[in-house]
Amino acid sequence: MPAPAAALPLPLSSQQTLGHPARTVTISARAEGSQVVLSATLGRHTDEATISAAGVQDIVIERAEVAPGHHIAVVRGTGETSFAALVAIRRGAPHILWSSRTDLHGDPGERSAGVLLIDDRTGDGRPDVIVGVRREGAGICGQTETILFPRAYDPRGGQLRPVVLRRLSDGEELEVTATRESPGPTGPPLVRALLPGGASSSSGLAEEDPSATAPPRALFDSDPATFWAEGRGGPGAQEFVTARWNTRFPIRAFAVVLSPSNDLAARLGRPRTFWLIGESGARLRVRVPDDALAQPGARYWVVPPEPLPWRCVTLVLDEAYAPDGTAAAAVHTGIAELEAYTDLDWGxxxxxxxxxxxxxxxxxxxxxxxxxxxxxxxxxxxxxxxxxxxxxxxxxxxxxxxxxxxxxxxxxxxxxxxxxxxxxxxxxxxxxxxxxxxxxxxxxxxxxxxxxx
CATH class of the missing domain: 1.25.10 (Leucine-rich Repeat Variant)
Incomplete structure (x- = not known):
């Protein structure tokens, strides 16, 4: 874990021993108007980053050992706003690999913030350095913070690389098998109270594009020809979409259209297993026993043992049926519709x-x-x-x-x-x-x- 460090006022200059073999890097920070200018210098090499973070007053610099004898530095600024930055040595030169404002900012309902976590995600007793983004509305139900577009520091190459985080913690879950046989309803739900919230990613959009986590409206438009597809690729493991349940009636059943009724269906991955999660109680782990490609536009029904009093619903992908003739790197797993049914749909x-x-x-x-x-x-x-x-x-x-x-x-x-x-x-x-x-x-x-x- 990072070594404790005292807060220092701006401007500052601090020497930190980083990298492997260890070298002394001078980390400096100063305020320029509504921005903080951060620099890292080693010999004749200097890297600099400018961060929009007005009112920052104090800086904390912490070292963390990410491999035997290999240290990186985390710089955090606090005040009216806050920021974080990651400093490391790569090929003998200092690099500010990542920096971001870390307090929520932007338009209400669409605010975002950078995230820098130091935690042992591999179980080797040493911290993993994870950076990413959190955005309002784009989180898993019941979680206070969900990291989007996560990347981890790789000590071997001195770079940040995309990583698949285990988003779901240990907890109670119930196994449910999706079936084509309806538990009663014969059409769409009487009350369409699932409202799109956000997504972890979307196919074809870069993570810097705010639309990548925008409400996945295609899942709730009653059109089986439209669909949402995750942006990571392959089975899309741990990618998710979240919706709000806008009625007091408990959810008695879900229907999921897993394969859209259009020509793109054969190129998409189709979920084999996924989770349905609310803000409380046990989550549902859903198994799809057959490839939905054979039933484009068809509903697969998920019936929990008891009606669910959820006000929030997240669908998290796990395994998928892969499309034939499509390179693994080009596969994206998609879903056409997610519907929720109440007692009102049973007559x-x-x-x-x-x-x-x-x-x-x-x-x-x-x-x-x-x-x-x-x-x-x-x-x-x-x-x-x-x-x-x-x-x-x-x-x-x-x-x-x-x-x-x-x-x-x-x-x-x-x-x-x-x-x-x-x-x-x-x-x-x-x-x-x-x-x-x-x-x-x-x-x-x-x-x-x-x-x-």
Whole structure:
């Protein structure tokens, strides 16, 4: 592990014994406006890095032995912002192999930060130096920090090389076999509440491209011809995608389309084993007994022993069926769709949501949100239950009618017209406002309402 070191104020100059055989390197740091300029000098050789890190006040330099007699230096700056850098000797010259700001920065929801870890990942008693990136939304459920694009320092060549980290710690997991036989549902889920979060990588994008970890929307677009493919290559072991589960209903089953219904399917790796992970409880290790290439666009069902109360879902790749005739280096493993099903998909789903509105209470807002995208069936069910709805339930129903109308359900405008004649003034006002927001589509109805005495 790194030798303890005291914090020093900027500017500073410190001599460190690095490399093998050992040589003395002078590491200097100074502030220039909103940047920190870091340099490493050995004889006539100097390497320099400029880091955007305003307000850095203190610097800590630590040495770590990464092989017998072979040391590197880690430079960390703290203050209003923070940074880290890795200094090593390669071919007799000092090199700042990596440097990055290490506090989250950028636009809210898309902030990122560099990560430098020193930890024994090989079990040889000596630290491994790992660098990478962490990004908001692009992490494994339940983990406080997930490293993306990891690279490890290789003492033999004095360079950083890509490395596959074991992202999952020891923990309880349940073995589940994916099957083509549905546990009940015959189509897509009634409520599409899986919302894309982020991905560890994406095929065809460099790690410096923010799009590489962008929400993998193709997995949740209801189109089996589109797909997400990891960017590392091969089976994509330990690469992942994460989604948010945006409803209170527990997940009763998953459906995964493992082979897209397009001409690219034969060139992609198809998952053989993978994990499904939530923010708590046991993870599911899923085995796919046959190559999904024979069933392009088909759903494979994953049914946990008990419904899952997760609010976050991560799919982590493990092993894959390799495509024929494609060089291993050119293979990327992909998935076309990930869907989650609730009790609502085992019959009576719309009626169950309407009943929540009838009963009232705090769950009614969510029921209304889920009913809105369902269109005409939701409008008809609420129309039939109108007399059983309380005032709060009718106001929530107006929101459903409005959303259905915006999506093209003509029945919604008729339901809003009837709601505009409700005995309760708050319901009437809500209905008229909803009609006014629909523009020309509701002009005739609004005209009739205005003409009424």
């Amino acid at each position: 009576g789903g719309v009626e169950a949501l309407v009943q929540v509105l009838v009963e009232g209470g705090s769950d009614g807002d969510e029921a209304a949100r889920l009913l809105g995208p369902l269109g005409a069936p939701a409008v008809s069910a609420l129309d039939a239950a109108w007399e059983r709805l309380g005032e709060q339930g009718r106001r929530r129903a107006v929101r459903v009618f409005s959303r259905a109308s915006e999506s093209g359900a003509e029945e919604g405008i008729g339901a809003l017209e009837r709601a505009a004649a409700d005995p309760a003034e708050p319901v009437r006002v809500a209905a008229v406002r909803a009609l006014g927001s629909l523009g020309p589509a509701a002009a005739e109805v609004l005209g009739r309402l205005v003409a009424q005495p």
